[in-house]
Structures are given as C-alpha cells and as structure tokens.
C-alpha cells in the first residue's frame with residue numbers, strides 16, 4: 001500500500017483530536033471532517049468533480065443519521081464513506097458477457113500503453129482456465145512498432161492462435177476476418193487487440209467505431225491504467241460516448257497507487273469494472289472487487305477492524 | 311461534441327465575470343489547478359501565496375491576478391535558478407544514457423525519437439535493447455533502430471539485461487559510438503527485485519565507463535496522477551535520476567504533477583513527448599510549458 005499519504009481514518013481521527021473531545025459533534029465539526037474526506041479522495045486522484053458530488057452525498061447521509069450523537073464520529077464517517085464508495089463502485093461484481101451463439105467477441109480499447117495487449121492475453125488465459133474457452137487473439141494494432149510480434153509472443157506463451165494480416169491490412173478487415181476465422185476453426189472466444197489512441201484523435205476513434213459496427217462485439221473493454229490522474233474522466237467519457245463500452249479493465253494495480261481514477265471512471269460512465277490487472281504475467285488478472293477498491297482508495301486495509309471498533 | 315476542456319479555458323471561465331476575490335474564488339482556483347494534476351499541496355501553496363498577496367494589496371484586477379498565478383508557477387518550477395535542459399555528455403568518449411520508468415510510459419518510443427534527434431545532429435548512435443522481458447520489446451526497439459537508421463545491440467528474450475548492457479558498452483567503446491541509449495523494461499517502483507536489477511545495470515555501466523551514465527532519464531506519462539511523485543522519489547533512490555521526460559502531452563492531460571516533483575526534488579524536466587512520430591520530442595521549456603497551461607488567459611487580454 002501507498003505510504004505516502006495518510007489514510008482517511010487517521011485524517012478523521014486527527015480532525016477530531018483537533019476539534020477536541022466533546023462527546024457530541026456539531027455541524028461545523030462535520031464540515032471539518034468532510035474537508036478531510038475531500039482531501040483524501042483528491043490525493044487518491046479521484047476527479048475533483050466526482051469528489052464534490054460524493055462529499056455532498058456523504059455529508060447529507062451523515063447529517064441525516066444520528067452521527068451527531070455518536071461517541072465515535074470519525075469511525076461513523078469512515079463507515080458511511082466506505083459504504084457510499086462501495087455502492088458507487090458497483091456494489092456487486094459484474095459478470096463477463098458471453099455470446100448466446102459463439103464466438104464471444106471482445107474488443108480491447110484505450111489510450112497508449114494502458115495494457116490492452118497484455119490484458120488481451122490475460123483474459124484469454126483466464127477464460128481458458130475458468131470457462132474452458134478456446135480463444136483466438138486478433139492483431140488489429142497495425143501502428144505501434146512490433147505490436148503484432150508482442151501479441152504473437154503472448155499467443156505462443158499461452159499456446160493460442162493469433163490472427164494477423166501484417167501491418168498493411170486495414171484493422172476493420174482484420175477484426176472482421178478474425179471473427180470469421182474463429183467460426184471456421186471452432187474458436188469460441190475472439191479477443192481483438194487494437195492500437196492505443198488518444199480519445200481526441202477523431203480518425204482513430206472513427207476506426208474503432210467502424211470495427212465495432214463490423215463485428216458487433218459482446219464486450220468492449222476500456223482498458224485504463226490505475227495510476228491515471230484527473231484526466232481519467234475526459235478519457236473515459238470520450239471512449240464511452242463514442243463506443244458505448246461494456247466494461248472497464250483497471251491495470252497496474254500491483255503498484256502503490258490508490259487508484260482513485262476507478263471511482264471517477266465508474267461514476268462518469270456508469271459502466272462496471274470487470275477485471276483488474278495485478279502484474280505483467282499472464283496470470284496476473286483478477287475479477288474486480290468493489291469493496292476492496294473502496295478500501296484501497298481510502299488507503300485503509302484495516303478499515304473493517306476500525307469500523308468494528310466504532 | 312468536444313469533451314476536451316483545457317486548463318486555460320477553465321482559468322478563463324474563472325476570470326470571465328471577474329468578481330470579488332472571496333473564498334469561492336479560491337475554491338475555484340484550486341479546482342482548476344487540481345484538475346491539471348498539480349496536486350493538492352502544490353495547489354494550496356500557490357493559492358496561499360495569492361491569498362497573502364490579496365490581503366496585503368487588495369483590489370487587484372483580474373489581469374494582475376492572472377499574472378501572479380503564472381509568475382508564481384514559473385518561480386516554483388525554476389527555484390531561482392534557470393536550469394537549461396541540456397543533456398550531459400561524456401567528454402572522454404561514449405555518452406551513456408539510461409532510460410527508466412514504470413510500464414508503458416513511453417521509454418522505448420522516446421529512445422527512438424531521441425536517437426533520431428541525435429542522428430540529425432551528426433552523432434553516431436547505438437541502442438541497447440535492455441528490455442529482454444516484455445513480449446515484443448526487442449522487436450519494437452529494432453523497428454525504431456531501422457526507422458531512424460542507427461545500430462542496435464540485442465540479445466535473446468529473457469536473457470540477463472545486465473549482460474546485454476555489458477555487450478552494448480563494449481561495442482559502443484570499441485566502435486567509437488558517440489551515444490549509447492539503453493532501453494530498460496518497465497517496472498513499478500514498488501517492485502524491489504526489479505529495482506535492484508537497475509542497480510546491477512548501473513554497476514556495470516560504472517565499471518565500464520568512469521563516472522557511469524551521463525544521464526539517467528526517468529520517463530513519466532503526463533496522464534499519471536499523484537503516483538508520479540512517488541515514482542520520482544523511488545527511482546531517484548535506486549538510480550541517480552538526472553532528468554525527467556514527460557510524455558503523451560499531446561492528449562488532454564497536463565502532467566501538472568511535475569510542478570510538485572520539482573518542488574520536492576532537484577530533478578529538471580529535459581524533454582516532452584508530443585506524439586508517436588520521429589519528430590514528436592521537444593526540449594522542455596518551463597515558461598512555455600506553464601504558459602501552455604494558462605495560455606488562453608494570457609492571450610485574451
């Protein structure tokens with residue numbers, strides 16, 4: 001865990017100590033605590049607009065409850081924050097969607113370097129192990145130097161076929177033909193790797209829309225680096241508006257980032273986070289656990305203990 | 311529909327119906343800075359200075375307030391001394407530059423772009439494919455070497471990167487190259503073993519080149535939020551980071567965290583990455599960067 005910033009419970013305790021033990025807290029005290037909540041979320045890279053809405057919500061709930069009578073208001077606030085955060089994160093784990101009639105078609109999209117190609121391999125690996133799927137990977141990134149080599153190496157490591165047509169072919173054709181190839185060869189899961197692109201690059205965003213139209217994917221997974229800062233909302237909003245994504249993959253969570261961008265993306269798009277990347281190896285993928293993410297953003301591994309003590 | 315709303319547009323909005331400088335004003339200003347990833351502490355530092363200014367001399371115009379914001383930010387970045395973002399050279403032969411950073415930030419691409427720049431300056435450049443770990447990493451650097459027209463030393467995938475670096479140093483010296491640019495695998499700063507591997511690479515460079523690498527450049531992705539500050543601190547601890555490169559500034563992210571890094575550490579930004587093409591690497595100019603952040607508001611008046 002990231003030790004660079006204080007966790008929320010410490011902050012709230014600190015705020016309470018500053019106020020002084022009074023047994024009851026006033027609305028002004030609550031305001032002070034909300035300031036700490038706001039700070040903790042901002043340091044975790046949650047977008048400031050999302051923070052604002054969130055803090056307003058927590059504040060209303062705290063005011064409406066019997067918090068003002070509580071003997072341990074800091075813990076009460078932590079509890080409310082955690083519950084609201086988990087709720088916002090989606091509450092429940094959302095399942096991956098399989099096609100009624102195989103093959104299931106998945107499209108990986110996102111900014112440059114987010115982890116699309118690696119995650120394509122991880123999902124294929126995961127689905128083979130858990131769901132007994134027979135994946136085909138498709139190399140539709142014709143721009144990044146050696147992107148095809150990268151996917152082919154991953155395919156070799158996992159022993160899955162990789163459909164590619166070199167760098168001269170059109171990504172829309174590659175995607176369409178890959179799905180056809182899967183039908184012909186009895187592959188029931190096709191994962192299409194696309195090139196990284198900026199959300200403001202109209203030409204390349206149109207290319208993604210064209211791929212989508214051509215292959216009607218069951219899942220469009222917006223892949224995003226957990227370390228992303230305030231800009232996460234702009235990127236996620238643009239990808240969602242243009243492609244109507246079906247889910248999010250949050251990568252590089254094996255780092256020490258708080259990952260507040262997860263909250264921003266979730267609240268801006270309303271789309272579920274389906275997987276998390278936990279390392280560079282092809283096994284390093286996990287389903288998304290909303291409650292764990294909530295604790296992580298707040299920097300509170302031991303939150304449950306704290307709440308129990310409350 | 312445009313989803314992009316730049317920092318400068320937001321600052322402009324802030325000053326649009328210029329109003330009394332009250333608490334709401336400072337709240338809004340703070341939001342503008344935070345949305346550029348400047349970070350909370352840095353944002354407060356800037357707004358505190360302004361608060362003090364307003365207290366001492368109230369009744370300023372919007373224009374004056376704007377100028378103070380820019381001035382203060384440049385001042386914080388420059389810390390009183392103007393660092394020209396020059397790249398140190400080894401006066402006695404091979405100049406070794408090591409590129410480090412977390413996964414996917416743009417190390418390999420930046421090496422390609424920088425090699426192109428050096429080659430155009432008439433330098434003899436050698437690349438070292440020190441990322442033997444990630445799938446396709448060697449091939450990626452080979453494509454860049456071919457594109458630029460420079461040589462590259464490679465070894466088999468999964469081989470020891472330190473051994474590769476050793477080979478590249480030998481070749482660099484024997485064949486009288488001017489520059490050796492060493493690519494390394496992306497690694498998160500909290501991975502102790504991977505960070506140790508960088509120490510080993512450094513020891514080999516130091517053994518072969520008196521004084522070691524002329525530069526160790528930490529590549530940062532402008533899209534990254536406050537974690538970049540931790541990256542800078544951790545990489546600085548294991549490798550003697552001499553400069554930063556801020557990539558992907560062609561998107562909508564501003565990379566404002568470099569101001570916070572700069573405030574805490576003595577590491578200047580040397581280059582910025584503005585795209586994926588050969589020409590998309592520019593020397594960092596702090597005034598231009600900060601001017602870029604607040605451009606709209608300067609030009610309007």
Ligand SMILES: Nc1nc2c(ncn2[C@@H]2O[C@H](COP(=O)(O)OP(=O)(O)OP(=O)(O)O)[C@@H](O)[C@H]2O)c(=O)[nH]1
Nearest residue numbers: 112113114115116117118196252277278279413414
């Ligand atoms: N530590 C860690 N590294 C990851 C994870 N996922 C991907 N990476 C690394 O991040 C870097 C970029 O991953 P890629 O899969 O190439 O990303 P991409 O989105 O396909 O990149 P482009 O095709 O260039 O847009 C590589 O070094 C990967 O090994 C993760 O969950 N944890």
Ligand SMILES: Nc1nc2c(ncn2[C@@H]2O[C@H](COP(=O)(O)OP(=O)(O)OP(=O)(O)O)[C@@H](O)[C@H]2O)c(=O)[nH]1
Nearest residue numbers: 112113413414415416417418419496558583584585
């Ligand atoms: N838009 C934009 N993309 C960039 C820039 N620099 C690099 N990229 C892209 O970002 C992605 C990752 O770049 P790499 O050079 O592979 O990054 P890396 O740090 O070497 O990645 P690993 O070796 O996997 O850790 C690629 O798709 C690059 O084309 C930039 O300045 N702007």
Ligand SMILES: [Mg+2]
Nearest residue numbers: 116117141147
């Ligand atoms: Mg890729």
Ligand SMILES: [Mg+2]
Nearest residue numbers: 417418441447
């Ligand atoms: Mg690389």
